[in-house]
Amino acid sequence: MGHESxxxxxxxxxxxxxxxxxxxxxxxLLTVLSILATRNMEKIPKARGVQNSLExxxxxxxxxxxxxxxxxxxxxxxxxxxxxxxxxxxSNYSGLLPGAGHIPGLAxxxxxxxxxxxxxxTVFVATQVYGVKALGFRYLKKFLQPAFxxxxxxxxxxxxxxxxxxxxFGNIFGEEMVIAVLLGLVPYFAPIxxxxxxxxxxxxxxxxxxxxxxxYFHEAIEESH
Amino acid sequence: MQIDxxxxxxxxxxxxxxxxxxxxxxxxxxxxxxxxxREEISSNLSSAESMKQQAEEMLEExxxxxxxxxxxxxxxxxxxNRAAEETRNTMMSQAHEEAARITEKxxxxxxxxxxxxxxxxxxxxxxxxVMAAGKVLEKSMTKEDxxxxxxxxxxxxxxxx
Numbered sequence: 001m002g003h004e005s006x007x008x009x010x011x012x013x014x015x016x017x018x019x020x021x022x023x024x025x026x027x028x029l030l031t032v033l034s035i036l037a038t039r040n041m042e043k044i045p046k047a048r049g050v051q052n053s054l055e056x057x058x059x060x061x062x063x064x065x066x067x068x069x070x071x072x073x074x075x076x077x078x079x080x081x082x083x084x085x086x087x088x089x090x091s092n093y094s095g096l097l098p099g100a101g102h103i104p105g106l107a108x109x110x111x112x113x114x115x116x117x118x119x120x121x122t123v124f125v126a127t128q129v130y131g132v133k134a135l136g137f138r139y140l141k142k143f144l145q146p147a148f149x150x151x152x153x154x155x156x157x158x159x160x161x162x163x164x165x166x167x168x169f170g171n172i173f174g175e176e177m178v179i180a181v182l183l184g185l186v187p188y189f190a191p192i193x194x195x196x197x198x199x200x201x202x203x204x205x206x207x208x209x210x211x212x213x214x215x216y217f218h219e220a221i222e223e224s225h
Numbered sequence: 226m227q228i229d230x231x232x233x234x235x236x237x238x239x240x241x242x243x244x245x246x247x248x249x250x251x252x253x254x255x256x257x258x259x260x261x262x263r264e265e266i267s268s269n270l271s272s273a274e275s276m277k278q279q280a281e282e283m284l285e286e287x288x289x290x291x292x293x294x295x296x297x298x299x300x301x302x303x304x305x306n307r308a309a310e311e312t313r314n315t316m317m318s319q320a321h322e323e324a325a326r327i328t329e330k331x332x333x334x335x336x337x338x339x340x341x342x343x344x345x346x347x348x349x350x351x352x353x354x355v356m357a358a359g360k361v362l363e364k365s366m367t368k369e370d371x372x373x374x375x376x377x378x379x380x381x382x383x384x385x386x
Binding site for chain 2: 015030208
């Protein structure tokens with residue numbers, strides 16, 4: 001990663017890299033789009049309106065998660081899972097913009113392990129919080145079933161964010177490397193097939209990350225058998 | 226491969242900030258709208274269901290009422306027929322009785338009239354006979370004989386009576 005991890009500037013003593021500024025740009029974009037789409041919510045939206053399209057996307061996500069963890073839980077976790085999905089998806093795609101990784105301030109946030117681990121960490125914390133909130137002391141007791149599995153159960157909890165973040169980072173980083181190498185070998189058009197594939201992979205990785213997160217949440221709040 | 230703690234912390238902060246922003250501007254409004262619509266549709270469906278059920282119940286009730294009314298009307302007609310029959314019978318028997326009574330009365334009258342007439346005739350005959358006898362005897366009887374005869378006759382008459 002070398003030169004890319006150079007800080008552009010510092011805020012509150014925290015170094016800001018190109019990946020972080022790209023994240024901010026994505027956040028700004030998503031927030032502005034959301035505000036525009038939900039500015040005038042109507043009970044019966046126009047057929048071709050922004051609200052209707054957005055409702056379709058939300059319902060698509062809701063149905064997708066409902067199939068895995070049931071409607072009640074999907075409805076409850078959708079803000080978290082949906083935000084994660086959209087964030088990762090747009091982050092992945094930001095790496096396909098021309099000049100990404102070369103222009104200062106523009107680089108796919110998900111192409112570094114630090115960022116994907118940060119995202120996975122929120123999933124890890126959220127899983128524990130949801131579990132304790134739903135089951136209280138019984139959530140902790142689940143780790144003792146059976147008792148000798150306790151170390152393994154705890155290790156599993158910590159392995160999850162590692163696997164989540166490594167899978168996402170590895171895929172996106174790999175794609176970018178392939179594109180960069182191809183671009184170095186044959187300029188202009190050679191990376192186009194790989195970039196089209198990257199659209200697919202970026203989508204799949206966003207789905208996989210949030211899908212696994214939803215299963216972790218589901219598992220955390222279910223009573224032990 | 227090493228973790229840049231700055232990026233790690235920023236990623237967490239950024240995600241939480243975006244979560245809050247999208248929660249306020251995307252998920253909350255859209256999910257609320259969807260929830261409301263869902264609720265409304267389900268409540269409309271259930272109210273339609275209950276209205277349909279109500280309509281069916283009412284239809285059932287009206288059918289029952291119509292059948293009741295029909296049978297009631299039939300009852301009334303039957304009753305009226307029976308009452309008419311009864312009245313007819315009563316009137317007929319009354320008429321018969323009346324006729325019989327009138328006949329009886331007339332017969333009685335006739336009998337009484339006849340008796341009266343007979344009696345009168347008999348009296349008349351007696352008077353005439355006496356007068357005739359008197360006329361016959363007037364010439365041959367003395368005053369004593371005549372008195373005696375009248376006394377005898379009177380006593381005889383008295384005996385008859």
